[in-house]
Amino acid sequence: MEIKAIIIDDETRARMALQLLLEEYCPQVTLVEQCEVLADGIKAIHKLKPDLVFLDIEMPGHSGLELFDFFNEEDIHFSIIFTTAYSQYAVKAFKFSAIDYLLKPINPDELVTAVQRFSRLKTQNLKVLRDNLEQNKLNKIAVPTGNSILFLEMDQILYIKGEGSYAEIVLIHGEKIICSRYLKNFEDILGQHNHFVRVQKSYIANINYVVQYNKSDGGNLEFQNKICIPVAPDKVEIIMERIALIKR
The missing domain is CATH 2.40.50.1020 (LytTr DNA-binding domain)
Structure with missing residues (x-):
């Protein structure tokens, strides 16, 4: 299953490091865009409709946690994996229903686990949709x-x-x-x-x-x-x- 992904991170080295890790360890992930600021990332999400967004939390001007402020509920068809150098953001990340959070520098094994978790949840979501179509007949x-x-x-x-x-x-x-x-x-x-x-x-x-x-x-x-x-x-x-x- 191909996964379309976007990276939003103000650090060039961090974006490049994540790209290399994805190419080596997660070949099912196709990067369709990399963005340096949150505003550009929001535009890219609307335009490219990714499955997955790798989102830095600490960025100039905006926190990655503000992303959902720029979307209507019906427009959110993507999942998020937060990337951060600060472990105290973990709880906040999961409150935003993030798939996972990765501490920088990113560990390849943890990256693979996070991507696999996304794939499992996406499969579960499809099962829930199918189940609802069937169960609807039974009220x-x-x-x-x-x-x-x-x-x-x-x-x-x-x-x-x-x-x-x-x-x-x-x-x-x-x-x-x-x-x-x-x-x-x-x-x-x-x-x-x-x-x-x-x-x-x-x-x-x-x-x-x-x-x-x-x-x-x-x-x-x-x-x-x-x-x-x-x-x-x-x-x-x-x-x-x-x-x-x-x-x-």
């Missing part, structure tokens, strides 16, 4: 959780809350499931069903369980169990239309 959704895939009945989902590159699925009995998926991924799958609506930037609601719309506090939806979630004013009309459609 189920495939949710990757760690090393396994959980099949949830859609009617068990109360709402889903997006938090960056993660999503929290709240079930009708109160159980919460955390998975490393963007809310947009769930919207694409659940949007085919009238009872799931993206009611706000960070929420998808199962309106089968909505009992009340409250105008107070900016507007919120109340479920049967008294839980409330915010709703955007421009979503109220479509929610009411969907509820009316379901009750016919």
Whole structure:
């Protein structure tokens, strides 16, 4: 499987060193661009649509951790391996759902492991997509959780809350499931069903369980169990239309 990659790093030596390592140890990786500044890297990502980005964290003007500030959620179809000389960034890197982080100078074995991890996760993502196509016929959704895939009945989902590159699925009995998926991924799958609506930037609601719309506090939806979630004013009309459609 060919992997299209971009390197974003302000250090010329670091870019050249990584390129040589990739050529020698990871022949499946094809470098399509190398960028010295984050702004050029953002343009290259939009234009070339890489599978993988090797991203330095410490760069003049911007931190690599700011990359996602320049993308809409639906435009993020690439993964990141952070490269840094500072180990304290490791936790932050994984909060951004990075595939891995590599400490400079980069160890060839660690580079190979990181690229292999990306390949495994990409294969898993394709499996999840296939599973969702199949499970949709059974009104189920495939949710990757760690090393396994959980099949949830859609009617068990109360709402889903997006938090960056993660999503929290709240079930009708109160159980919460955390998975490393963007809310947009769930919207694409659940949007085919009238009872799931993206009611706000960070929420998808199962309106089968909505009992009340409250105008107070900016507007919120109340479920049967008294839980409330915010709703955007421009979503109220479509929610009411969907509820009316379901009750016919």
